[in-house]
Amino acid sequence: MNLERVSASHMIAKMAMVSFLASAVVLLLAVGDVHPFQGHVGRPQINPYCQAVVPFCANGRAPNTMPSFDSSDTLFVYALKAPRWEFTFGDLLANYHIMRDAVGFHHVQSGANFTMEWSGLGDIFNCTFPHELNNGTLVWCNQAATCISNGIDEKHWREEGMLVKVAEINGTIFSLFANWTEGDNATSVFYETWSVWDKPGGKLWYDSFDSSSWVQRAFAAMAKYGATFNQSVHLNYTRINIYSGPPQRLGGADEVFTKKRLAREIRTFYKRFQPHQSVRELLKSLYDAFFDIVVTKQFFLFHNETYWLLPLEQPLFSLTYEEVPLPKS
Numbered sequence: 001m002n003l004e005r006v007s008a009s010h011m012i013a014k015m016a017m018v019s020f021l022a023s024a025v026v027l028l029l030a031v032g033d034v035h036p037f038q039g040h041v042g043r044p045q046i047n048p049y050c051q052a053v054v055p056f057c058a059n060g061r062a063p064n065t066m067p068s069f070d071s072s073d074t075l076f077v078y079a080l081k082a083p084r085w086e087f088t089f090g091d092l093l094a095n096y097h098i099m100r101d102a103v104g105f106h107h108v109q110s111g112a113n114f115t116m117e118w119s120g121l122g123d124i125f126n127c128t129f130p131h132e133l134n135n136g137t138l139v140w141c142n143q144a145a146t147c148i149s150n151g152i153d154e155k156h157w158r159e160e161g162m163l164v165k166v167a168e169i170n171g172t173i174f175s176l177f178a179n180w181t182e183g184d185n186a187t188s189v190f191y192e193t194w195s196v197w198d199k200p201g202g203k204l205w206y207d208s209f210d211s212s213s214w215v216q217r218a219f220a221a222m223a224k225y226g227a228t229f230n231q232s233v234h235l236n237y238t239r240i241n242i243y244s245g246p247p248q249r250l251g252g253a254d255e256v257f258t259k260k261r262l263a264r265e266i267r268t269f270y271k272r273f274q275p276h277q278s279v280r281e282l283l284k285s286l287y288d289a290f291f292d293i294v295v296t297k298q299f300f301l302f303h304n305e306t307y308w309l310l311p312l313e314q315p316l317f318s319l320t321y322e323e324v325p326l327p328k329s
Contacts, residue, residue, distance in 0.1 A: 015124060025086070043143070043189050049131065050141035052122040057147035060165050066148070066178050067114060068108060069171035076168055078104035079215065079235055080115065080153070081161035099238050099321075101163060101215040104152040104173075114154040116181070116215035120144045120191045127191035129273035130302070134221065136252070136267055140302060144191040146181055146214070167229045169222060176225040180234070184217070192303060195239045199313060205247055206303055212237040216324060224325035241318045242299060244310035250300075256307050266307060269300045 069075065080102040102117035120127035122141045130138040157163040169177075179296035192209035207213070216237070223229060249255050250266075257263045275282075293299060297312040 003176040005236075009105055012021070014171075023312065043145075043186055043272070046121070047139055047141065048144060049133075049139050050122060050126070050143075052126070052136055054123065056121045056145070058118070059149050060147045061114075061150060064128070066182070067105075067111075067112075068106075068178070069174055069175075071170060071175075072170040072244075074108040074168055075171070075174055076106040076108065076165055077165050077227070078106070078155045079162065079166050079233070080104050080152070082115075083160060099212075099239065101212040103215055103218055104157070106152070113150070115149050115152050116213050116218070117149075118144060118146045124193065124210075125191075125273075125275055128193040130270055131276075132267060132274060142191045142302075143189050145189070146185045146207075149210060164233055164235075165230070166219070166235075167227045169227045172223050173227055175223045175224060177222050179227075180221045180255060180257045181218070184221075187245060189213075190305075194241055194242050194301065196242045196301065196310060198245065199317065200315070205244060206301065207217065208239060212239075218325045223329050226329060229326035231326060231328070232249075233326060235326065236323050239320045239322070241320060242250050242301075242310060243298070243313045243316060243318075245313055246311075247301070248309040248311070250307040250309055252306050266300050278305055 018180065035083060081099045082102075083099060099121070100117075102115055104113065106113050120141075121143045127142040127144065130140045132138055152163070188209070192206070194206065195204065195208045196206040196250055218225075219229065228259050233312065249260065256266060269289075269292075272285045272292070274285070277285060293312070297308040297316070299312055301310055303306045
């Protein structure tokens with residue numbers, strides 16, 4: 001299912017938006033300064049410049065074919081994990097717990113399987129850093145969506161990462177979850193790679209919004225609709241963390257790029273992360289970027305369509321793979 005393959009009705013999207021805003025209010029009250037991910041009433045127009053090297057959801061189901069089942073049917077729900085970029089690096093990144101997540105379903109009555117995965121319409125690098133055009137414009141190709149594909153590549157998930165049953169649900173719960181998926185796909189549209197904290201285990205400034213957070217939200221939605229999860233299953237999720245003092249709001253593109261010095265600093269920062277470089281050039285750029293970040297202790301973040309300056313704190317960055325309990329009904 002890609003962005004064209006999710007036929008959410010206006011009412012579903014409206015209900016999802018109300019639910020999202022309510023959750024954001026609760027989050028703000030609970031953690032104070034955290035900047036929750038901003039929901040959208042509908043999916044924004046995609047910049048035609050953004051063309052993925054690997055097509056999004058190439059093997060996905062045809063439009064308007066969300067699976068449907070009788071209310072008394074039984075479906076097994078699976079947590080799926082595999083290394084990121086395994087088509088390039090094989091299982092190398094599994095050694096560092098750099099994983100992607102998905103959800104699998106098995107329909108007991110028919111034997112049919114299918115997989116749901118939330119991912120960027122481009123690859124994760126394009127979702128994390130913008131493209132700089134010849135005129136200096138920064139183009140963000142950071143939209144994401146849910147893809148539904150037939151089948152579960154059991155050999156792939158088991159051998160490269162994980163395939164574990166976490167729940168059984170009936171057809172009614174799946175139908176409610178399907179509606180949630182359609183609404184979520186129309187409102188939660190931007191990928192966010194980074195989790196930004198004031199210190200390890202401290203205050204969360206910005207939360208990541210990626211395949212693992214989607215799986216956690218999907219499981220929470222199923223639990224809300226009555227799914228009972230196997231609490232003996234323990235799942236860990238990857239986070240790429242940045243540590244920063246209070247973020248400084250710089251403004252949207254129409255604000256920051258009218259200020260020559262600030263615009264130059266932002267362009268210079270992101271110029272290091274351009275994907276259209278040779279391997280040698282990219283490695284040198286990343287080395288230079290890391291050196292500059294360590295020296296200046298500054299990082300420019302684009303979040304909720306706004307640029308922020310992060311005054312970095314030690315240890316600057318980390319990669320964690322921590323357990324998140326399955327939800328309880």
